[in-house]
Amino acid sequence: MxxxxxxxxxxxxxxxxxxxxxxxxxxxxxxxxxxxxxxxxxxxxxxxxxxxxxxxxxxxxxxxxxxxxxxxxxxxxxxxxxxxxxxxxxxxxxxxxxxxxxxxxxxxxxxxxxxxxxxxxxxxxxxxxxxxxxxxIKEGIIRTVGNPDVRFTEDALRLLRAVRFSCQLGFSLSEETYDSIKKNSSLIKNISRERIREELNKILLSDKPSKGFLLLESTGLLKYILPEAQAMVGLDQRNPHHDKDVFIHTLSVIDNAPKNLTLRLAALLHDIAKPETFTIDKKGKGHFYGHEKAGVEVSERLLRRLTYDNETIAMVKKLVSHHMMVFSSPKDSTWKKVIGDIGRENMPLLFSLQKADILASAPPHDLDKVEKLKKRTEAIIKNGNPLYIKDLEVTGEDIMNTFLLKPGRHIGDILNYLLERVLEKPELNNKNKLLNIAKGYIDKNKL
CATH class of the missing domain: 3.30.460.10 (Beta Polymerase, domain 2)
Known part of the structure; x- marks a missing residue:
């Protein structure tokens, strides 16, 4: 050779x-x-x-x-x-x-x-x-050098590396290697969170992450590194919109999402709070009211535990928070807030997550909902609609000078109120109009 x-x-x-x-x-x-x-x-x-x-x-x-x-x-x-x-x-x-x-x-x-x-x-x-x-290599097998129990006891990160290689390369674990991972899975608790995060990232960015997560679950590693995801396993959604349990649905969403770490983390976590928000109505139908909002808190806790950076955590939380809005037909002012929150340049991540979520649900797969939101977004951006405080025709300094106010949190409150009004009616974004609205707010709140 x-x-x-x-x-x-x-x-x-x-x-x-x-x-x-x-x-x-x-x-x-x-x-x-x-x-x-x-x-x-x-x-x-x-x-x-x-x-x-x-x-x-x-x-x-x-x-x-x-x-x-x-x-x-x-x-x-x-x-x-x-x-x-x-x-x-x-x-x-x-x-x-x-x-x-x-x-x-x-x-x-x-x-x-x-x-x-x-x-x-x-x-x-x-x-x-x-x-x-x-x-x-020719047979597509992951096998330890020598006794697997010895190899994994020496370095427990190898437990996770075996799964990662299997996922990345499309190889199978040998029977003795698989059995040894199950036997020694608790040793992963001795590995630093940073090392676990890096292996998890590589699984998420592989061609078929679901294979890695299924192995993590079946070998017993998942409950140690992602107990929140373990709680999704086997949870029957009892809902006509879903033909998979929460865990399998989540894996399908990850597989459907393009290879972007932030996006695939959001796919992993978009339904992470479903186990704690699960309710069944009188007709036996399952519901997960508010799971996207609860998911924001769970996502932050999980990502901080695994030492992800603040920028990644912030964007994942936003994607998790807004992923359900494709089903709610939000009014323009509400949708403008979403665009402002996520950022114009990051909206494709949200649309990709929503598409992946729909494709992983029970058919029919109505992707037109996402396309309509995309077109609304493009129109809002093309029209130059104000989305941020910096887009307003008045500044904090204008307000302080006009109304003889001192700097403080109240100036930010006034500007946020003005933005709320402009999001509803873009035509109000005029300096004189905004100062009149600000005066009404100041008088009402006795500032």
Whole structure:
């Protein structure tokens, strides 16, 4: 088998050989090359100790020197070069307390997580495959290197990585790997929220996220990392508009949504509060009154627990809050508030979520509702209708100067009141008219 190595990777490998050491491209880059995918990065393993790597190349960064990793910069491009090693005792099911450098590639590959990642290659020796990784790639199997219980106990993040690889690559978990994940699923509690978030993001951005979430649920991982989603499993909606339980419906919405992390997070969370808002009427019909509003609170709590950034949290909350408006035929003033809240540039995210939601519900799938909202939105934006306080023909300074008011929260209250009036009647957006309306508000509220 011949794998095309980038010239800078080949240069690092050849340079280390010239110094009398072995070196190979290793891990995911070899797996992806075999699969015909473009690797995101190229890692190199070598028999050279870290100090030799640092002396051999002009520009290096000691990124993980304790564990034998030196980042080599070639033409400003970083490559992680790691000395062959075996791991010592693992701490907290995550990191080895210490590592021992060795001179054997075979020993180094034996410590790796999955057979498909335990592959090494260079142009001199070809493919090194001591654990049948090539066979597992051809058969589409995720299998641990050695005893799965040992691999998962060493590093519990591997539990989630196994699911993620299965989802990303479209591979199946081997029976012994699957059984071991179920057996050891509680160990995921020892993994940092940041690490869990990153794996979750990769599942969400895969071609078919539903496969990953079904595996998370069946292996027992879901209840530890997303207990709010676990509550949706098996919840019969008992409603003619839905032909799936809440969990399966949610997975279908995620699959239907375009590959955008914020959008797919909103798809995951759009019905997250249905379990707590579920009621059944006298006719046996299920309802979830206010689930979108309750979902905003649940979404924020969940996303903050997983350490998402404030910008992502804010947008997901807005999408969850407004996703049901496609069914309510909102009046123009209400819809303008939604556009102002979400932002003109982000409205396609809301429409994509609404489409995905409709397609995941029981037929018929009336997408015309979304198209009508899109056309209303385009008309509002094209007409230049005011949507924000900054669009008003008066400013806070105008109000303070005209009515001799001091700065304070009351100025914002006045401006918000004026915006409410203008959203209802755009023709009121005139300085004199707005100042007259402001005077009435000030007199009424005795400001």
């Amino acid at each position: 011949i794998i095309s190595l980038p010239k800078n990777v080949a240069y690092i490998i050849d340079t280390l050989y010239d110094k009398g050491f072995e070196a190979y491209a290793v891990g995911g880059c070899i797996r992806d090359s075999i699969l015909g995918k473009k690797p995101n990065d190229w890692d190199i393993t070598t028999s050279a100790p870290p100090e030799i790597i640092e002396k051999t190349f002009e520009k290096t960064i000691p990124t993980g020197i304790k564990h034998g990793t030196v980042t080599v910069l070639i033409d400003k491009e970083p490559f992680e070069v790691t000395t062959y090693r075996i791991d010592g005792e693992y701490l907290n099911n995550r990191r080895p307390e210490e590592v021992t450098f060795v001179s054997s590639l075979k020993e180094d590959l034996a410590r790796r997580d999955f057979t498909i990642n335990a592959l090494a290659y260079n142009h001199k020796d070809g493919l090194k495959d001591y654990h049948n990784g090539l066979s597992d």
